[in-house]
Amino acid sequence: MSLKIDGMTPLLQVFDMPASLAFYRDILGFERVSDSGAGDASDWVWLRLDGVDLMLNTRYEAEHRPAAPDPARIAVHDDTGLFFGCRDVDAAYAYLLSKGLRPKPPIVTGYGMKQLYVNDPDGYVLCFQRQG
Structure with a gap:
């Protein structure tokens, strides 16, 4: 018997959830499936487009987020x-x-x-x- 799976959902860490949602939802057309409860300011969002799932999670909680992303982190x-x-x-x-x-x-x-x-x-x- 082999392992049976029904899909895959990548999880990306993002710096600015509203900016990421503007890209994935508003430009690419993904729809929100669920989130951690704060709408566009949520720290976690599950998105779907045509059966393709994607989750976004903020790298920093709002109170710990620096003013700008770390360029070394973005570079990788x-x-x-x-x-x-x-x-x-x-x-x-x-x-x-x-x-x-x-x-x-x-x-x-x-x-x-x-x-x-x-x-x-x-x-x-x-x-x-x-x-x-």
């Missing part, structure tokens, strides 16, 4: 990627441009994936991709 996020299956990468690119983001145009990799990359407010890399 560029190697943390979330890869989303996306049937129409070109349409995703046009959509992100229409929302004011400026990702580089999609590319086709040497291993046959068409990919579009964008960074979230905390520097995490998001890739929207499809085969060929």
Whole structure:
């Protein structure tokens, strides 16, 4: 018998929950499933888009949050990627441009994936991709 799983929900630590929600909810279209009870000021939020789940958790409780994020911490996020299956990468690119983001145009990799990359407010890399 093998292990049976029904999905996966990444948890990202974020510096500014309202900024992260503005990106994931208001730009990408994720919907709030649940939160820790303070709306946009919650320290934890569970989001979902088309059956894809994502949780966000603040790095600092509000009373301990510094005035600005630690640049060294943000710098290491560029190697943390979330890869989303996306049937129409070109349409995703046009959509992100229409929302004011400026990702580089999609590319086709040497291993046959068409990919579009964008960074979230905390520097995490998001890739929207499809085969060929």
